[in-house]
Amino acid sequence: MNFKLIYSIAKSMLLARWRQTLVAAVGVTFSIAMFITLLGFMNGLNDMLDGLILNRTPHVRLYNEIKPSENQPVNVAGQYKNSYNFISSVKAGITRQEIYNSGPILQAVKADERVLGATPKLLAQVFFNEGTIEITGVINGIDVEEESRLFNFQDYVTAGNPIDAKNVANSIILGKGLADILVADIGDVVQVTTAQGERFSLKVVGYFQSGIQEIDKVQSYASIATTQKLLGKPANYMTDIQVKLHDLEQAPAVAREYAQLFNIDAEDIQTANAQFETGSNVRSLISYAVGVTLLIVAGFGIFNILNMMIYEKMDSIAILKATGFSGRDVNLVFLLIAMSIGFFGGIVGLVFGFVFSAIIDSIPFVTAALPTITTYPVNYDVVYYVIGGVFSLITTYFAGFFPARKASRVDPVEIIRGK
Numbered sequence: 001m002n003f004k005l006i007y008s009i010a011k012s013m014l015l016a017r018w019r020q021t022l023v024a025a026v027g028v029t030f031s032i033a034m035f036i037t038l039l040g041f042m043n044g045l046n047d048m049l050d051g052l053i054l055n056r057t058p059h060v061r062l063y064n065e066i067k068p069s070e071n072q073p074v075n076v077a078g079q080y081k082n083s084y085n086f087i088s089s090v091k092a093g094i095t096r097q098e099i100y101n102s103g104p105i106l107q108a109v110k111a112d113e114r115v116l117g118a119t120p121k122l123l124a125q126v127f128f129n130e131g132t133i134e135i136t137g138v139i140n141g142i143d144v145e146e147e148s149r150l151f152n153f154q155d156y157v158t159a160g161n162p163i164d165a166k167n168v169a170n171s172i173i174l175g176k177g178l179a180d181i182l183v184a185d186i187g188d189v190v191q192v193t194t195a196q197g198e199r200f201s202l203k204v205v206g207y208f209q210s211g212i213q214e215i216d217k218v219q220s221y222a223s224i225a226t227t228q229k230l231l232g233k234p235a236n237y238m239t240d241i242q243v244k245l246h247d248l249e250q251a252p253a254v255a256r257e258y259a260q261l262f263n264i265d266a267e268d269i270q271t272a273n274a275q276f277e278t279g280s281n282v283r284s285l286i287s288y289a290v291g292v293t294l295l296i297v298a299g300f301g302i303f304n305i306l307n308m309m310i311y312e313k314m315d316s317i318a319i320l321k322a323t324g325f326s327g328r329d330v331n332l333v334f335l336l337i338a339m340s341i342g343f344f345g346g347i348v349g350l351v352f353g354f355v356f357s358a359i360i361d362s363i364p365f366v367t368a369a370l371p372t373i374t375t376y377p378v379n380y381d382v383v384y385y386v387i388g389g390v391f392s393l394i395t396t397y398f399a400g401f402f403p404a405r406k407a408s409r410v411d412p413v414e415i416i417r418g419k
Contacts, residue, residue, distance in 0.1 A: 143223075
């Protein structure tokens with residue numbers, strides 16, 4: 001088998017019908033380019049939406065859930081020991097939201113090699129006083145430096161310096177929606193009433209904008225020391241411990257382990273955001289399905305073009321076989337034609353896919369709801385380009401396989417006799 005000669009014959013057939021070859025290559029190029037562009041854009045959107053929720057969500061949250069006591073008095077009474085007891089209107093047990101032994105727990109969590117970092121959090125239900133109107137809100141008491149390091153807090157502070165919440169006494173960072181309701185500018189003082197009836201004055205040092213308007217109308221942030229002062233609690237009082245892991249996939253196992261080890265409630269990020277994660281997976285599945293469909297359609301185009309080429313080249317095929325070329329040689333000729341179309345069309349498609357992605361990535365996307373986003377998001381993951389390139393070769397191979405097999409079975413005697 002002379003591969004150089006076979007390659008020369010395949011090249012001659014390609015160039016002899018260069019317009020058909022160009023149409024087939026353009027089909028592959030367009031399909032690959034759209035595949036790359038679609039996947040990059042859709043997954044860029046997924047990453048952006050994931051960032052709005054997942055970047056601000058701890059991988060494991062430790063807290064005390066307010067719930068009814070499992071051991072009711074009637075269940076431990078000796079006279080009702082062997083009875084089925086039905087209890088209605090069960091109230092919560094004598095529990096507090098405070099995490100017991102919070103200091104040792106926090107130290108033990110930080111010492112875990114699986115943990116990237118852990119930070120305390122304190123939730124305070126308050127009323128913001130606007131004249132005679134009381135607006136319900138929540139103040140999140142946080143360690144500003146750790147919150148910025150672990151959960152990108154600084155990216156969502158659209159005005160002011162987040163560290164001022166720690167350095168300025170009795171200060172607060174308001175949600176942008178809440179600030180608009182209160183008509184509060186940076187430097188203004190807002191009045192806050194706690195659930196215990198205590199009233200405090202807090203200085204506005206910044207605006208926080210998560211991208212979810214309903215959250216920004218309620219949430220605000222202060223240092224954990226300021227929040228403890230509002231509630232009249234000691235320095236070790238906290239309601240949550242937020243944990244970020246090196247490996248997100250370990251969150252369910254770590255949450256179960258911590259719940260048993262510290263006798264505390266623990267929630268992993270997969271459980272907390274199950275519906276959101278499902279939506280991301282569905283969007284990715286749709287983008288892959290559309291991209292693969294484009295490639296398959298391009299494959300059918302190549303299949304039809306090669307079929308037409310075989311009918312037009314029956315004389316050439318007969319001459320090749322009559323001069324000593326085997327069916328395997330003819331089969332290889334047409335496979336080379338198909339793979340050449342797939343290879344060069346795929347390479348150009350990858351380039352155009354990157355160019356289209358870069359164009360989308362440069363289009364301005366400015367909205368008040370997403371202050372950290374300035375252009376349309378695009379994901380440039382190399383995996384998409386590898387999938388597109390490999391799939392273009394696989395598609396064109398199968399598109400050329402059946403016409404090539406048909407050409408290899410041509411009987412030269414019948415073709416020459418027919419002429």
